[in-house]
Amino acid sequence: MIHYTQQDIDALNHLFKINLINSCSGYKSANLISTKATDGTTNVAVFSSVTHMGSSPALFGFFLRPNTVPRNTYDNIKETGFYTINHIQETFIEDAHHTSAKYSEEISEFNMTSLTADYKHDFPAPFVRTSPVQMAMKYVEEYPIKSNNTILLVGEVQDLYFEDNLLQKDGFIDLSKGKIAAINGLDGYTIPILKERFGYQRPKENMK
Numbered sequence: 001m002i003h004y005t006q007q008d009i010d011a012l013n014h015l016f017k018i019n020l021i022n023s024c025s026g027y028k029s030a031n032l033i034s035t036k037a038t039d040g041t042t043n044v045a046v047f048s049s050v051t052h053m054g055s056s057p058a059l060f061g062f063f064l065r066p067n068t069v070p071r072n073t074y075d076n077i078k079e080t081g082f083y084t085i086n087h088i089q090e091t092f093i094e095d096a097h098h099t100s101a102k103y104s105e106e107i108s109e110f111n112m113t114s115l116t117a118d119y120k121h122d123f124p125a126p127f128v129r130t131s132p133v134q135m136a137m138k139y140v141e142e143y144p145i146k147s148n149n150t151i152l153l154v155g156e157v158q159d160l161y162f163e164d165n166l167l168q169k170d171g172f173i174d175l176s177k178g179k180i181a182a183i184n185g186l187d188g189y190t191i192p193i194l195k196e197r198f199g200y201q202r203p204k205e206n207m208k
């Protein structure tokens with residue numbers, strides 16, 4: 001096997017290093033986070049760090065890069081308290097990826113891609129139309145990560161929407177039926193296929 005020590009990693013060329021380290025944690029969720037500024041400008045950007053934090057209450061966290069440059073998603077969430085999380089589907093991975101481009105705050109990525117903003121039931125932030133799983137989120141709290149100046153932002157699910165055919169009888173959402181993407185590294189997109197589900201695991205009585 002190839003072996004990199006911490007010293008080797010530190011000494012790597014920047015681009016090689018970010019590709020390597022962003023890939024080695026495994027496949028990541030592929031989401032578009034959408035917000036609306038108080039002046040009405042909409043924003044949408046790709047995030048691969050959305051993670052389940054608990055089901056009661058239904059909490060999700062995601063990591064924001066350091067605020068060394070303007071971060072429209074963060075600013076809008078802090079101003080309004082609301083955002084949406086929208087799963088990325090195979091049909092729009094290229095446009096979804098393009099939302100990572102650094103547009104200034106007065107330009108909406110919805111106007112620079114074929115993605116369409118959609119509003120539901122007076123929720124203040126836009127959803128991404130045609131996204132198979134969409135969540136309305138309310139800001140709860142945030143934690144500064146001192147070791148690298150990122151921020152862990154925690155939000156609570158207010159509303160959950162998903163396409164009818166994804167739901168199984170026990171509440172499981174079959175993402176593969178929605179052709180929902182996962183992210184490998186910083187720029188690789190894959191469409192996973194569900195292989196198997198297993199029952200709740202209990203300790204074995206005896207090894208042999």
Ligand SMILES: Cc1cc2nc3c(=O)[nH]c(=O)nc-3n(C[C@H](O)[C@H](O)[C@H](O)COP(=O)(O)O)c2cc1C
Nearest residue numbers: 045046047048049063064065071072073100101186
């Ligand atoms: C595949 C991919 C995943 C990303 N994941 C994150 C992430 O988890 N957190 C983050 O702060 N930025 C992430 N980014 C970068 C943002 O998409 C980018 O900074 C974007 O311009 C943010 O938009 P905003 O300034 O409108 O908030 C990611 C970019 C790509 C291409």
